[in-house]
Amino acid sequence: MHLLLVDGSGYIFRAFHALPQLNRKSDGLPVGCVQGFCNMLYKLTEDLKGEDEPTHMAVIFDYSSKTFRDDIYPQYKAQRPPAPEELVPQFPLTRAATRAFGIPSIEMEGWEADDIIATYACNARKAGGKVTIVSSDKDLMQLVEPDGSIRMLDTIPRPGQPPLRWIGVEEVFNKFGVGPDKVIDVQALCGDSVDNVPGVPGIGVKTAAELINQYGDLENLLAHVDEIKQNARREKLREHAELARISKRLVTLAQDVPVALDLGALARQPIAPSELFPFLKAMEFATITKRLAGLLDANPDDFAADPDIAAKPVAAVGFDNTARAEARAARQEATGRAGNATVLHAADMHARVKAIPFNPDAYEIIRDASALQRWLDLIVSNGHVATDTESTGLDNQTADLVGISFSVAPGTGAYLPLGHIEGNDDMFGGGRVEGQMDMREALDMVRPMFADRSILKIFHNAKYDLGLLARYDIAVNSIDDTLLLSYSLDGPQFNTMAELSDHWLGFAGIPIKDLLGSGKTQKTFAQVPLADAARYAAEDSDITIRLWQVLKPRLAAENMTALYETIERPLAPVLARMEGRGVSIDRQILSRLSGEFAQRAAAFEAEAYELAGQSFNLGSPKQLGEILFDKMGLDGGTKTKTGAWATGAGVLEELALKGVPLARTIVDWRQLTKLMGTYTDALPHYINQRTGRVHTTYSQHSVLTGRLSSNDPNLQNIPVRTEDGRKIRSAFVAAPGKILVSADYSQIELRVLAHIADIQALKDAFEEGLDIHAMTASEMFGVPVQGMPSDVRRRAKAINFGIIYGISAFGLANQLSIPRGEAGDYIKTYFERFPGIRDYMEEQKRRVKADGHVSTIFGRKINFPNANSHNPSERSFVERASINAPIQGSAADIIRRAMIRMEPALKKAGIEADMLLQVHDELIFEVPLGTENTAMPVIKTVMEGAAEPAVRLNVPIQVDAHAAHNWDEAH
Numbered sequence: 001m002h003l004l005l006v007d008g009s010g011y012i013f014r015a016f017h018a019l020p021q022l023n024r025k026s027d028g029l030p031v032g033c034v035q036g037f038c039n040m041l042y043k044l045t046e047d048l049k050g051e052d053e054p055t056h057m058a059v060i061f062d063y064s065s066k067t068f069r070d071d072i073y074p075q076y077k078a079q080r081p082p083a084p085e086e087l088v089p090q091f092p093l094t095r096a097a098t099r100a101f102g103i104p105s106i107e108m109e110g111w112e113a114d115d116i117i118a119t120y121a122c123n124a125r126k127a128g129g130k131v132t133i134v135s136s137d138k139d140l141m142q143l144v145e146p147d148g149s150i151r152m153l154d155t156i157p158r159p160g161q162p163p164l165r166w167i168g169v170e171e172v173f174n175k176f177g178v179g180p181d182k183v184i185d186v187q188a189l190c191g192d193s194v195d196n197v198p199g200v201p202g203i204g205v206k207t208a209a210e211l212i213n214q215y216g217d218l219e220n221l222l223a224h225v226d227e228i229k230q231n232a233r234r235e236k237l238r239e240h241a242e243l244a245r246i247s248k249r250l251v252t253l254a255q256d257v258p259v260a261l262d263l264g265a266l267a268r269q270p271i272a273p274s275e276l277f278p279f280l281k282a283m284e285f286a287t288i289t290k291r292l293a294g295l296l297d298a299n300p301d302d303f304a305a306d307p308d309i310a311a312k313p314v315a316a317v318g319f320d321n322t323a324r325a326e327a328r329a330a331r332q333e334a335t336g337r338a339g340n341a342t343v344l345h346a347a348d349m350h351a352r353v354k355a356i357p358f359n360p361d362a363y364e365i366i367r368d369a370s371a372l373q374r375w376l377d378l379i380v381s382n383g384h385v386a387t388d389t390e391s392t393g394l395d396n397q398t399a400d401l402v403g404i405s406f407s408v409a410p411g412t413g414a415y416l417p418l419g420h421i422e423g424n425d426d427m428f429g430g431g432r433v434e435g436q437m438d439m440r441e442a443l444d445m446v447r448p449m450f451a452d453r454s455i456l457k458i459f460h461n462a463k464y465d466l467g468l469l470a471r472y473d474i475a476v477n478s479i480d481d482t483l484l485l486s487y488s489l490d491g492p493q494f495n496t497m498a499e500l501s502d503h504w505l506g507f508a509g510i511p512i513k514d515l516l517g518s519g520k521t522q523k524t525f526a527q528v529p530l531a532d533a534a535r536y537a538a539e540d541s542d543i544t545i546r547l548w549q550v551l552k553p554r555l556a557a558e559n560m561t562a563l564y565e566t567i568e569r570p571l572a573p574v575l576a577r578m579e580g581r582g583v584s585i586d587r588q589i590l591s592r593l594s595g596e597f598a599q600r601a602a603a604f605e606a607e608a609y610e611l612a613g614q615s616f617n618l619g620s621p622k623q624l625g626e627i628l629f630d631k632m633g634l635d636g637g638t639k640t641k642t643g644a645w646a647t648g649a650g651v652l653e654e655l656a657l658k659g660v661p662l663a664r665t666i667v668d669w670r671q672l673t674k675l676m677g678t679y680t681d682a683l684p685h686y687i688n689q690r691t692g693r694v695h696t697t698y699s700q701h702s703v704l705t706g707r708l709s710s711n712d713p714n715l716q717n718i719p720v721r722t723e724d725g726r727k728i729r730s731a732f733v734a735a736p737g738k739i740l741v742s743a744d745y746s747q748i749e750l751r752v753l754a755h756i757a758d759i760q761a762l763k764d765a766f767e768e769g770l771d772i773h774a775m776t777a778s779e780m781f782g783v784p785v786q787g788m789p790s791d792v793r794r795r796a797k798a799i800n801f802g803i804i805y806g807i808s809a810f811g812l813a814n815q816l817s818i819p820r821g822e823a824g825d826y827i828k829t830y831f832e833r834f835p836g837i838r839d840y841m842e843e844q845k846r847r848v849k850a851d852g853h854v855s856t857i858f859g860r861k862i863n864f865p866n867a868n869s870h871n872p873s874e875r876s877f878v879e880r881a882s883i884n885a886p887i888q889g890s891a892a893d894i895i896r897r898a899m900i901r902m903e904p905a906l907k908k909a910g911i912e913a914d915m916l917l918q919v920h921d922e923l924i925f926e927v928p929l930g931t932e933n934t935a936m937p938v939i940k941t942v943m944e945g946a947a948e949p950a951v952r953l954n955v956p957i958q959v960d961a962h963a964a965h966n967w968d969e970a971h
Helices: 008-018 032-047 068-072 088-100 113-126 138-143 169-176 180-190 205-215 218-223 231-239 241-251 273-283 286-296 311-316 323-335 346-355 369-382 439-451 462-470 482-490 497-505 512-516 530-557 561-581 587-612 621-631 649-657 661-680 723-729 748-757 760-768 772-781 790-804 809-816 820-833 835-851 872-908 932-944
Strands: 002-007 056-060 130-134 150-154 165-167 384-391 401-407 414-417 456-459 479-481 697-699 709-711 738-745 853-855 861-863 914-919 922-928 959-964
Touching: 002 008, 002 032, 002 113, 008 032, 008 056, 008 088, 032 088, 032 273, 032 286, 056 113, 068 241, 088 273, 113 130, 113 138, 138 150, 138 169, 138 180, 165 169, 169 180, 180 205, 180 218, 180 241, 205 218, 205 760, 218 241, 231 241, 273 286, 346 497, 346 530, 369 384, 369 414, 369 439, 384 462, 384 530, 401 530, 414 530, 456 462, 456 482, 456 530, 462 479, 462 561, 479 482, 479 561, 482 497, 482 530, 482 561, 497 530, 512 530, 530 561, 561 697, 561 872, 561 914, 587 661, 587 723, 621 661, 649 661, 649 809, 661 723, 738 872, 738 932, 748 760, 748 790, 748 835, 748 872, 760 772, 772 790, 772 820, 790 809, 790 820, 790 872, 809 820, 820 835, 835 853, 835 872, 853 872, 861 872, 872 914, 872 922, 872 932, 922 932, 932 959
Parallel strands: 002 056, 002 130, 130 150, 384 456, 456 479
Antiparallel strands: 150 165, 384 401, 401 414, 697 709, 738 922, 738 959, 853 861, 914 922
16 A cells, blocks of 8 residues: 655645736636646646555645633744635645546544644554655644655755655655754654744754754653753743643644544545546636547547536635625735736736727716716626825825725726815805715715725725725725836835836826815815815726726736735735824923923033134034034045035944034934934824824835834934944833833844845854854954953944945944944954855946845845946945845845734734734744743744745744833843
8 A cells, every 4th residue: 555645735825926827718717826737736636656656645734613622821823924815725626626626625623734644644654555645834844754755745846856756764864964863853853833843942953853862852851951061042942841741842842633434435536537527627627628638538528617616616715705805805905907807927018008088077976875886786797996085184194085086997987075165264164065975974985895805905005095095994905006006016116106106107186186186275175166176086096097007017017915915015005004003102201301401412412612713503514514624624525516515424433433512412412312302302292182093104015125114203313332323222111001012123123134135154153042143253353252341342343234235345434433444354254254245235236237136035026127227336335235135134034024923813812912013033922920020932933934934044043022111121
């Protein structure tokens, strides 16, 4: 007996992510994954011939419910995101495909597929049989037997590798550093971020294997933990011994699952054309149908398609009677169809859309319930709608909803006015404009449409609309966003709808200032005459649906689907909720700081007058330049195009480095007054009267590398390493009965650098949990880590972080207050000690010149159109940026992925926690007082595993989490 056990769930996700989207032409049902699954299944049976041909076979699937592991550890698999919407209806179809091929399809409630596989494999081995497990899942490697009775087969194509890769003892050892019998002990120590198996924090696979090889197994290791020489390693094992034991129980596969089918029932049966062809024809798989017809010597025309194959499985996974609409929405999300076309080449689509004229006369004003219902019926039957909200301002936490527009196809549009008023003055206007529906009635009618997952809602800058609609108790599901589509494809090249429309459609639309005016006479959208407002609003939705039809097909054509679907699109609702929550600040702390800073600023001002020998306006660059370079006659001055002396930060820092006291005083004065103007004086004015909290606005689409930016107020530029910055952070406080949790990635960009550039010394240091800066200093300067002077470590730290940003000798000299020559020697020594970094930097320079872009580890393209500029300074800037961009961008993508997974993970773990802020590598949460110690492990686990499974970093990711009543103490 040779039993072939296929990891069906692994096959599903491999087929879904590896192949382009495909939809059934008759009704748009997503079937691309099913087609790939069928091809893989048939190819597998064709590849295994001769002595490898199986006599018994089954495909094993995961059952979507809790298992016994959830009882052991409630956070198990908590961070896994939900399946993509277009994949959900394909799950039952893959089961139907398995049965159509005459192969048993097995899944059991309460058990994972791996447990079922383990049970069948061990039963077959005991019966004297041979077993092949078709999977690359490392969790199954514990089943591999030295005598070859149980092997694994990896069929995933990899460059330079054979199409079929057998996994035996040697391959397991290469993966884990131990034999199969010790895999679970290694996994118990290193954990698994994908499945949220905790392990022992800070211990990776390499260290775990070393320990298990030395002590034999986990329990013996824990019994002899006092013998371990490394202090940090010993203390981690002591502190987290129970977590390790729990982890071992989680990773150990059950071998006693009460399976319903015995081994005899898994005997291979010939493919029955009467079962296979009705399925393939129902799926409309013409190519594979033709191929199999020849091999089976059967005529597919003898068999009719089973019309219930699609409908039955859709209902079986909990879909309601809108299955066809759901399928249509999934198809349209995946393909961006126009009219009756399902898949069009991006260039063809662009040409078609651009040729459709704009016709304002076709736009409609929705004035009553019957007209609104007619549009809602049209939207439901169409399956998608471009939509936009109009409001009284740019802050969705204070603005009032004025109206909503819709478009279902280019050239169509309607405007639902809700809050228009007469006159140009809110207070003395003539009341509501006639011909508008009652807002409550209208919102009750549109609310189900916005919530319906089977209808795709297409926005431009969805985050604003989601935040505004949430204040009116309108939840929005199933979205696309033309602004984020553009950002995923082209970076921050276009930031407004007018820019995008002008570029792609040759039509910029009505400028908003033509409606609102400017200056003292500027009015709100609520005061715009209804006819003008309707034309503007409907035109916006018309433009949006056109942009969607132009941009969405480009995702697949340019291999950017994964970036958009897994990072950009799902992040927008997360940010909208964060903005809506806001954060509490303490007015009294800010008031006290304003007074303190004002006194110190006055002292700096008096000191500057004394050093200059006269009073002058410290805020005037012109006056400052005249004093420094005309009156004092200092060297190194340069003039701007206006003829004034340059007195920017770089100029003043260099003068301060040369020992000019006035320059240092001005630098200190500028920093202090900036903190006053930006934070201590300004923040109280940002407190929302409705919520009593401060609500920042995140820009998801404006930074080249994928970082978020924060505006109105900007909370990302508060200095974290200065005493004054920490004082300001102390004003951000938890609400009564709550406590703040700060979770911060530790040296994430250095870890990404170690992974990308494959720097073994850095990887080893991170694996061992060493002080990376002390290690670098020891490598460079030959100084022992123990007892290392703090200034030596500080220099290494400056170099470590400076190298990431392509720092020059001049820049490093400024940071460390040392001569430029000495700084240059440090950088030279650094590259000698870590040659891989130099190789990485040179490769990035070559790549950006050749391609015009570099990429993050998640496929985000960072474009540099001036990479081959004839301007030396511009070209030099691009070279430096191309070095840093993949590192910073990859780190930004990691925290974005963590944010997307965080809320589902916390909810699954039953933890009440609100994610409030993201500040570069840090996330800030507000949790009920007393629950912080429960929340922090889940938060850490999600953040530390955020890169996987898309990318498996070869360095451990570490997150430091702390709780306190204010942001400073929690950091």
